[in-house]
Amino acid sequence: MEAVGSGVPHLKLSGFCHQRINNSPEWSPHRMRAFTCNAISSFPYLGEDSQRSKQPLEIVSVSHHASADRSGNFTESSFQAPIKNRHLVGKAFFSNKACAFDEKIMRMPLGISQERVGVLLLNLGGPDTLHDVQPFLFNLFADPDIIRLPRLFRFLQRPLAQLISMLRAPKSKEGYAAIGGGSPLRRITDEQAHALKIALEEKNLHANVYVAMRYWHPYTEDAVRLIKKDNITKLVILPLYPQFSISTSGSSIRLLQSIFRKDAYFASLPISIIESWYQREGYIKSIADLMEKELLGFSKPEEVMIFFSAHGVPLSYVEDAGDPYKDQMEECIALIMDELKSRGIANDHTLAYQSRVGPVRWLKPYTDEVIVELGQKGVKSLMVVPVSFVSEHIETLEEIDMEYKHLALQSGIENWGRVPALGCTSSFISDLADAVIEALPFASTTSSAKDTSKDADVDPVQYAIKMFFGSILAFILLLSPKLFSAFKNSVI
Numbered sequence: 001m002e003a004v005g006s007g008v009p010h011l012k013l014s015g016f017c018h019q020r021i022n023n024s025p026e027w028s029p030h031r032m033r034a035f036t037c038n039a040i041s042s043f044p045y046l047g048e049d050s051q052r053s054k055q056p057l058e059i060v061s062v063s064h065h066a067s068a069d070r071s072g073n074f075t076e077s078s079f080q081a082p083i084k085n086r087h088l089v090g091k092a093f094f095s096n097k098a099c100a101f102d103e104k105i106m107r108m109p110l111g112i113s114q115e116r117v118g119v120l121l122l123n124l125g126g127p128d129t130l131h132d133v134q135p136f137l138f139n140l141f142a143d144p145d146i147i148r149l150p151r152l153f154r155f156l157q158r159p160l161a162q163l164i165s166m167l168r169a170p171k172s173k174e175g176y177a178a179i180g181g182g183s184p185l186r187r188i189t190d191e192q193a194h195a196l197k198i199a200l201e202e203k204n205l206h207a208n209v210y211v212a213m214r215y216w217h218p219y220t221e222d223a224v225r226l227i228k229k230d231n232i233t234k235l236v237i238l239p240l241y242p243q244f245s246i247s248t249s250g251s252s253i254r255l256l257q258s259i260f261r262k263d264a265y266f267a268s269l270p271i272s273i274i275e276s277w278y279q280r281e282g283y284i285k286s287i288a289d290l291m292e293k294e295l296l297g298f299s300k301p302e303e304v305m306i307f308f309s310a311h312g313v314p315l316s317y318v319e320d321a322g323d324p325y326k327d328q329m330e331e332c333i334a335l336i337m338d339e340l341k342s343r344g345i346a347n348d349h350t351l352a353y354q355s356r357v358g359p360v361r362w363l364k365p366y367t368d369e370v371i372v373e374l375g376q377k378g379v380k381s382l383m384v385v386p387v388s389f390v391s392e393h394i395e396t397l398e399e400i401d402m403e404y405k406h407l408a409l410q411s412g413i414e415n416w417g418r419v420p421a422l423g424c425t426s427s428f429i430s431d432l433a434d435a436v437i438e439a440l441p442f443a444s445t446t447s448s449a450k451d452t453s454k455d456a457d458v459d460p461v462q463y464a465i466k467m468f469f470g471s472i473l474a475f476i477l478l479l480s481p482k483l484f485s486a487f488k489n490s491v492i
C-alpha cells in the first residue's frame with residue numbers, strides 16, 4: 001500500500017477492478033487489494049470533495065476499468081464508484097508510483113467471468129397493426145392496475161376486458177389508422193434502447209439494454225427470459241415514464257415482481273429500480289431546450305401560452321389509492337418553468353390532462369375543456385407540451401396533433417405549435433445513462449424466491465364457473481347505455 005503523507009487528502013480503494021491487458025478486447029475482473037493514493041493528483045474528479053473534507057475518502061466498492069500498456073504499467077483508468085451515498089464516475093490517470101496496484105493482479109490471465117449489467121426499459125407497448133388493436137386493448141383492460149375492481153369482483157376482470165376492448169376497438173382503430181396503421185412505440189423504444197447502450201458505453205459501462213412492454217410485443221415475460229438467458233448479474237429497471245403512476249410504471253413493476261418471486265435466479269439477482277426521474281436536471285433541461293426551440297417558431301414567442309398536456313388517470317387513483325402521479329406532474333412542470341425562467345423565458349403556462357376513457361371521473365382540468373376556455377378568453381397562440389411520456393405515440397400524433405389542434409383552431413386560437421417528444425435527443429439519453437450508472441450501486445436482491453402469489457393454484461373448474469357468471473354480469477352491467485357509450489367513444 002502506498003504511504004500517504006499526513007494532511008494530504010487520500011483515497012482508499014477496494015473491490016473489483018476490470019482490466020484489459022495489451023488492448024485485448026476482453027475486460028477481466030479481479031479483486032483489488034485495498035490501496036490508498038493521493039486523491040487530488042490521481043483522481044481529479046474527487047479532488048474537490050476530499051479537499052473540502054480533508055478526510056480520506058473511503059470507496060465501499062468500485063467497478064473499475066483500467067488499461068495497461070505492453071509493459072504492464074497502468075496508464076489510464078475509468079471508474080464508477082459509490083462513495084457514501086453519492087455515486088461518482090470519472091477517469092483517473094495512474095502510474096505505478098502513484099497507486100500501488102499489485103503487479104501480480106496486473107498480469108493475471110484473462111477470461112474470468114465478469115459483471116454483466118442489464119438495463120430493463122419498461123414501456124406500455126402499442127399495436128403494430130390494426131389487427132392487433134383489439135387484443136392489445138384486451139391486455140390493457142385486463143390489467144387490474146388499469147381497471148381497478150374491488151377484490152370481490154376481480155373474477156370479472158377478463159370478461160369485462162373482453163367486452164370493453166371490443167367496444168373500444170373501432171374508435172382506437174380509427175386513431176391508429178390515422179397515424180399510419182399502428183403504434184410507433186416499439187420502433188422508438190428500440191431506438192432509445194440502442195442509443196442508451198451507446199451512451200452507457202461512452203461512459204465506460206458495458207450493458208445489455210432490454211425492452212419490456214406491458215401490453216404488447218416484446219412482452220415483459222420475453223425480456224425477462226432474455227435477461228436470464230444472458231445471465232445478467234446486475235439489473236437496473238428504468239421505466240420510460242418520467243412520473244410514477246400506479247397505472248404505468250407501477251403496473252409493470254408489479255408484474256416483474258410477481259415473475260421474480262417465482263424464479264430463484266431473479267430472487268438472487270441484485271436489482272435497482274428507478275421509480276421516477278422527472279426531477280433530473282438533464283431531463284428538465286432537455287425538455288426546456290425543445291420548448292425554447294419550438295417557441296422561436298412563433299412570430300411573437302413572448303405571447304404564447306405554454307400548455308402542458310399530460311395523460312390523465314382516474315381521480316380515484318390519486319385520491320383513494322395514493323398515486324403520486326399528480327404531485328410529481330405538478331412538481332415537474334414547476335421545475336421546467338424554473339429552468340425556462342433562468343433562461344429569461346417567462347410565458348404564462350397551464351397544465352391539463354388528456355385521454356380519458358370510460359365512465360369514471362379523471363384528473364381535472366381536462367385538456368379539451370381548457371383549450372376551448374383559452375380560446376374564449378382570447379388566447380391566440382398555444383404551444384402544447386406533452387409531458388407524461390418520452391416518445392411520440394397515438395396521443396401525441398393523433399389526439400394532440402389532429403383532434404386538439406382542430407378544436408383549438410375552432411375555438412379561436414390562431415397559432416398552434418407542439419413540442420416534439422424527447423425520443424432519442426442526445427442530452428436526454430445521456431441523462432438516462434447517468435441515472436442508470438447512479439442506480440447501479442443501489443442494486444440489491446429481492447427477499448425470497450418462494451412464490452407467495454395465489455395465482456398459481458387456481459382451480460380450473462372454479463375458474464370456468466366464475467368466468468361464465470362473470471361474463472353474464474359484465475354484459476348486464478355494460479349494456480347500460482351510459483357505460484356503453486363511455487367506453488365506445490372517446491369522451492372528447
Ligand SMILES: C=CC1=C(C)c2cc3[nH]c(cc4nc(cc5[nH]c(cc1n2)c(C)c5CCC(=O)O)C(CCC(=O)O)=C4C)c(C)c3C=C
Pocket residue numbers: 124125126127137140145146147168171172183184185241245247248311312313314355357388389392393394395
Ligand atoms: C403516463 C402515461 C400514461 C398513463 C398514466 C396512462 C393511463 C391510462 N391509460 C388508459 C387507457 C388507454 N391508454 C392507451 C394507450 C396508451 N396510454 C399511454 C400512456 C399512459 N396511459 C400510452 C403511451 C399509450 C400507447 C399509445 C400508442 O401509441 O400505442 C389506450 C389505447 C389507445 C386508445 O384507445 O386511446 C387506452 C385505452 C387508462 C384507462 C389509464 C389509467 C387508468
Ligand SMILES: [Fe+2]
Pocket residue numbers: 311355
Ligand atoms: Fe393510456
